[in-house]
Amino acid sequence: MEQESGLKTLPGDEVRQIQWGFSDRYDLQMLVANARRVARTIVAKNVAEGERNTHEWTKKKAAMIDAFDEAGLTAAFMDVEHGGFIDGPKNLALALMAFEISWVDGGAATAGLAGNLALSPINECGTPEQRARYMGGAVPGKGGKLLRGSFDLTEPLPYAGVDGSMLSGTMRIEKWEEGKEPILKIEKRGRFITNMAYANFVTAAVGSADERIKGSTMVILEETDPGLYDRGVATKKMTHQLSSTHDPVFSLSVPASRIIGGYDIVDGKIVPRLDHGSIIEAVFSHTRVTVGIMTAAKLLSAVEPLIRYHRQRYRGTSADDVASPRFKLGIQQKEDAQQRLADIWAAGEAMCSLGFAAARLFDKIDALVKIRKEILAKKGITGGRALYKETKAIEAQAMEYLKLDGSLTEAQKATDAKYRALKEDPLIQFALLDTLGNVYCPAPKLWNTGHGTNMMREAVALMGGYGITEDAPGYLCNKWVDGQLEATYEGPEVVQRRQISLTMTNELFLEQLRLALAELEAIHREMPNVGAAITARAGKLFLFALDYMQKTNDATGKKYFHANRQGVSFPLADALACLLGSVEQIRDLVRLKNEGPQNPVAAESLPGLLPFMGDLCVIQALDMAGEVEKVLTELIYGYMADPASVRTTLKEYQELRLALEESMAGQRSARDRAGYALTQVSIPEVLDYPQ
Amino acid sequence: MSIDHTYHLVICGSVVPDPLQSLEPVVTQGKPGLKNELMLPMVLDPFVNHSLNEAAKLREATKDTQVHLVAVGPKAKLQQLMMVLAQKTAFNLVAVDAPAGGFIDSHTVAAALAEAIKAIPGLDLQKTLVFGGWSSASRASGTTLQLVGEKLGITEQFFGVDRLTPAADGGFTVLERVEAGQHLETQVAGAPAVIGWATGELPELPNNPKIGMMNMAKIMPAIGKAKAVDLASAGFSVVDTALPAEKRQTRVVKDMPAAAVAAEIKEWIASGKAG
Ligand SMILES: Cc1cc2nc3c(=O)[nH]c(=O)nc-3n(C[C@H](O)[C@H](O)[C@H](O)COP(=O)(O)OP(=O)(O)OC[C@H]3O[C@@H](n4cnc5c(N)ncnc54)[C@H](O)[C@@H]3O)c2cc1C
Numbered sequence: 001m002e003q004e005s006g007l008k009t010l011p012g013d014e015v016r017q018i019q020w021g022f023s024d025r026y027d028l029q030m031l032v033a034n035a036r037r038v039a040r041t042i043v044a045k046n047v048a049e050g051e052r053n054t055h056e057w058t059k060k061k062a063a064m065i066d067a068f069d070e071a072g073l074t075a076a077f078m079d080v081e082h083g084g085f086i087d088g089p090k091n092l093a094l095a096l097m098a099f100e101i102s103w104v105d106g107g108a109a110t111a112g113l114a115g116n117l118a119l120s121p122i123n124e125c126g127t128p129e130q131r132a133r134y135m136g137g138a139v140p141g142k143g144g145k146l147l148r149g150s151f152d153l154t155e156p157l158p159y160a161g162v163d164g165s166m167l168s169g170t171m172r173i174e175k176w177e178e179g180k181e182p183i184l185k186i187e188k189r190g191r192f193i194t195n196m197a198y199a200n201f202v203t204a205a206v207g208s209a210d211e212r213i214k215g216s217t218m219v220i221l222e223e224t225d226p227g228l229y230d231r232g233v234a235t236k237k238m239t240h241q242l243s244s245t246h247d248p249v250f251s252l253s254v255p256a257s258r259i260i261g262g263y264d265i266v267d268g269k270i271v272p273r274l275d276h277g278s279i280i281e282a283v284f285s286h287t288r289v290t291v292g293i294m295t296a297a298k299l300l301s302a303v304e305p306l307i308r309y310h311r312q313r314y315r316g317t318s319a320d321d322v323a324s325p326r327f328k329l330g331i332q333q334k335e336d337a338q339q340r341l342a343d344i345w346a347a348g349e350a351m352c353s354l355g356f357a358a359a360r361l362f363d364k365i366d367a368l369v370k371i372r373k374e375i376l377a378k379k380g381i382t383g384g385r386a387l388y389k390e391t392k393a394i395e396a397q398a399m400e401y402l403k404l405d406g407s408l409t410e411a412q413k414a415t416d417a418k419y420r421a422l423k424e425d426p427l428i429q430f431a432l433l434d435t436l437g438n439v440y441c442p443a444p445k446l447w448n449t450g451h452g453t454n455m456m457r458e459a460v461a462l463m464g465g466y467g468i469t470e471d472a473p474g475y476l477c478n479k480w481v482d483g484q485l486e487a488t489y490e491g492p493e494v495v496q497r498r499q500i501s502l503t504m505t506n507e508l509f510l511e512q513l514r515l516a517l518a519e520l521e522a523i524h525r526e527m528p529n530v531g532a533a534i535t536a537r538a539g540k541l542f543l544f545a546l547d548y549m550q551k552t553n554d555a556t557g558k559k560y561f562h563a564n565r566q567g568v569s570f571p572l573a574d575a576l577a578c579l580l581g582s583v584e585q586i587r588d589l590v591r592l593k594n595e596g597p598q599n600p601v602a603a604e605s606l607p608g609l610l611p612f613m614g615d616l617c618v619i620q621a622l623d624m625a626g627e628v629e630k631v632l633t634e635l636i637y638g639y640m641a642d643p644a645s646v647r648t649t650l651k652e653y654q655e656l657r658l659a660l661e662e663s664m665a666g667q668r669s670a671r672d673r674a675g676y677a678l679t680q681v682s683i684p685e686v687l688d689y690p691q
Numbered sequence: 692m693s694i695d696h697t698y699h700l701v702i703c704g705s706v707v708p709d710p711l712q713s714l715e716p717v718v719t720q721g722k723p724g725l726k727n728e729l730m731l732p733m734v735l736d737p738f739v740n741h742s743l744n745e746a747a748k749l750r751e752a753t754k755d756t757q758v759h760l761v762a763v764g765p766k767a768k769l770q771q772l773m774m775v776l777a778q779k780t781a782f783n784l785v786a787v788d789a790p791a792g793g794f795i796d797s798h799t800v801a802a803a804l805a806e807a808i809k810a811i812p813g814l815d816l817q818k819t820l821v822f823g824g825w826s827s828a829s830r831a832s833g834t835t836l837q838l839v840g841e842k843l844g845i846t847e848q849f850f851g852v853d854r855l856t857p858a859a860d861g862g863f864t865v866l867e868r869v870e871a872g873q874h875l876e877t878q879v880a881g882a883p884a885v886i887g888w889a890t891g892e893l894p895e896l897p898n899n900p901k902i903g904m905m906n907m908a909k910i911m912p913a914i915g916k917a918k919a920v921d922l923a924s925a926g927f928s929v930v931d932t933a934l935p936a937e938k939r940q941t942r943v944v945k946d947m948p949a950a951a952v953a954a955e956i957k958e959w960i961a962s963g964k965a966g
Pocket of ligand 1 (some may be wrong): 009112116150151152153154161162163191192193194195198237240245482489490491492494566
């Protein structure tokens, strides 16, 4: 006898808007609608018609960029004062746009976003004049030549790659007439530079090759500058073929006013106000989150085509019995097919939750940056020792705030003057968000792209031979290899692991993680079936192990945890990123439970959807906990001297492990339920984009 | 060309269940509807788009012409769809909350539409052109707009319209589809009239998020104010519902010339397999 499953349809827009925190943002909802439309029409058509089979930049690929312009996607990055339509920070906006386009094709999403990457150094660090010219000039529909840019850091071997400090690009003074702007000669070769088939300006990282210029910086190069602006040959990449990638060569004369952020003349020397490293840091602290979202979208996009393929697998024979389970469910009759798909869906949910949480976090940080600057300026603090002292003082207060936050009751928080003052202090809030951001930017870039690509392989596998063909519905095989590029560009996994291993030991971060784990314990008391206890206890085990490894030497006498000991610090970074995925997945579920009932469409689906999404949280939490436990145990015990040491030391670790394992009791049936729900959910008759 | 004449344009149009979904008719609590109706994605009736394109063009060609969109449909679903429509051109939304699953008698829908139109503040029926689809994507009875016109006392009605050209004196020319790809041209002295659009000849208006942001500021309160109406009508009942008994067998072919496709279809029909 068939039971009813509560999951009736796939989650709709109303549900996603609540989960990912934009149900009150019409600007973002419009952007989503527009991006989806372009993605599922012109982008999908390009893929279906084989445009990925050439490395060259074709008319059809270019038409896609025009469609992005028309749909407002290009202008979404710009401030209203420069002709955009979204007020304030844009991280969530860009993340949503990336999600929608890479639902169909990652290369198209990259093409849609790389222009923003080129503009980012100017947006983050440029002078007001630079911002007005380039941000304003990149808004379509204003008349005049539209500016389209490339971001150029990476250089041909053996120069800049993962290690961005090894620059071969140079700047020299070509002409410097008394009282006039100096003219610089820029030499730069790029490797793997996105947008390069059509970019008419480039933001390039260069170092000084002239004793009258100090250090390094980024400069803006334009196609019409005197000299050589050679786009170079197209990269023969096996992924993301709907974006343009070239190895360009530049040898150009540009005025010194093109130095991003400006320069000063000190003792007859040109001193750029910002070196290339700090500009790049400001840029990547934002843009990497979006890349993480791109891989996450792929996993969610695989669900519907896989259900359809499985269900219809055996239909169409002369002996069709339309009432038989074989006809109705096809491969979905089999437990493994159901449950592996549930695993893919669960991972995709956690990755989206993590990525969008990071995007919202950076929106908050960006909103505070200006306020912080103003406050510091008022206090007369511009840098150096004064800033260091101020930062230390703020950090101490931020810690005080966190301690109060963890100990006061809600009623006390409402009235406690000290707590409220700390909470409302923008400098303190900035310090807290910033330390979180230092982990939350690399985390989705690392885990979503790396683990996401592995899970895409699972998705391809679930479609058998069809999965690896060009015709596979949902372009699964393309998405699998696209994920690998997303794990590579804007800094491969090593870069993200390195950053997490440096930032995760910050006390403010760790205290915030502790509070998040306490929040999960509280959630568990109200919602026992969403994996909150598993996640909280995996988190506690992690915190204990990290602390232990920071303080303890292993059997060889070396400190377990050391930034340069990548064999230890990098697996820990992986474990943390995956743990944060579960934390955010559960938080999004709680938001859906709390806010869903106010939206009539979402409310209708909640009775079935909430338990199902809870099951997905559990599936992911179990997988994460197994991974975290594996990494920690392997490291801690794997570097001990002998079995006796394992048996006798670290009782506390063993207790925490046992507590984690206890919290797993009975939870695996979530996977059976979710798998079953996938056999019952109704899906559209056909995919809404061509194949 | 700018014509010194003002129209009051009222577009009737709403949402329909997404035809890509598996739409399964069911009777719940004695009422016919679709399985999981509120959870199913809905799309704009494409005729709304045609009408809106035409309205935007007519407004541009004339002076002070106002555009109202009257939508009878599930209030909860309207917001998502307005996200797209709001970006096309400025309009004033009048929303009436009612189901849109395709099981409502066109007389009842027409009555709700006519009531809502009459209540639009400042609307001058003598200047009004009622726009809509000559049929709809939900059940396509093709009668709703005619009934709206009758209830408003507007008896000049044109259906399957592909072009409307305004003249300087407030009159206009209408190009209506007749059979076999032919058109009928009619000179009309002026409003009021009902125009049931076919596809029209205009390209779709691009999505402009800036217009969208301005429109949404008015649209959201309008959706909030939408009154729920019970569209049950005496004497109308749905006795049974079923999906057409058709089995779809899709074959994907690429680069097949039209003549070859036609020849294959002809052969299939001739073979009697079409049933
Ligand atoms: C399609 C595409 C588009 C791109 N677009 C742009 C663009 O628009 N602008 C731009 O500037 N760049 C762009 N890039 C370049 C991209 O950012 C670099 O490829 C990336 O940063 C890695 O550099 P690399 O390829 O030189 O790798 P390498 O530096 O050679 O590193 C290779 C591998 O070695 C290991 N490794 C290296 N260093 C370390 C370390 N310190 N510790 C441990 N392991 C290490 C890691 O496994 C790493 O993945 C693009 C790349 C591609 C493929």
